[in-house]
Amino acid sequence: MLGTQAAERPPMPAPTPAPSALPAGSVRRRAGRPTAAILDQDGITTAALELISSKGYDGLTMAALARSLGVAPSALYNHVASKDDVLLLVEDHLAAMVDVSAFGVEAWDVAVRRWAWSYRDVFSEHTPLIPVIAVLPVANAPKTLAMYEAVTAGFRDDGFPEEKIISAIVALEAFVFGAAYDVTAPEDIFDAGSLAEQVPNFTAAVDRLAAEKHTRPTDVAFSLGLEALITGFGALRE
Structure with missing residues (x-):
């Protein structure tokens, strides 16, 4: 009996891929904001002006500017060589x-x-x-x-x-x-x-x-x- 019932059972359908499945070889992009800020001269200038407005020119340091931009100082130095460069901006x-x-x-x-x-x-x-x-x-x-x-x-x-x-x-x-x-x-x-x-x-x-x-x-x-x-x-x- 068990053998007969197993023979009459309809075949199971193939599993349907999840809607979020990606083609082989592709990489999912992480949702949300990027982990590192994208730096450019306009962004550096804006951040510097905000620092000057809140803390004055004495408060404008490369370390403080990097913190306000959410980047490491080394990343900032890829765009400006010194504080004088920031002041020029x-x-x-x-x-x-x-x-x-x-x-x-x-x-x-x-x-x-x-x-x-x-x-x-x-x-x-x-x-x-x-x-x-x-x-x-x-x-x-x-x-x-x-x-x-x-x-x-x-x-x-x-x-x-x-x-x-x-x-x-x-x-x-x-x-x-x-x-x-x-x-x-x-x-x-x-x-x-x-x-x-x-x-x-x-x-x-x-x-x-x-x-x-x-x-x-x-x-x-x-x-x-x-x-x-x-x-x-x-x-x-x-």
């Missing part, structure tokens, strides 16, 4: 925020004025970067070079002597950087204190400036110096 990012749109469109003095005010305002928020970028080569900084190209073309097209263009830009830039520091200076920086009677002319001039409440002293100084530079450089145009 940050400087290049900030240079793109400086307004050079008036060059070639507005009058030369209007364009210089708008560029200089914008330049000062951008870097007054990042004064610790100034001593570094002031001596950093601009090679491999495309946005910074684009800014200089626009300014140089504006000077040249308006008849400025070509051999003096870079010197004029450097002079303006030095003034802008110094003025950026002035924006963050304490309001009482020129208070002579207990020595006020020994410097009566200086004290009187400081008091007179302080009486002008309608304008920030730092803006008054910047406008005065900038207009003098524009007037002087304007006299050199052909």
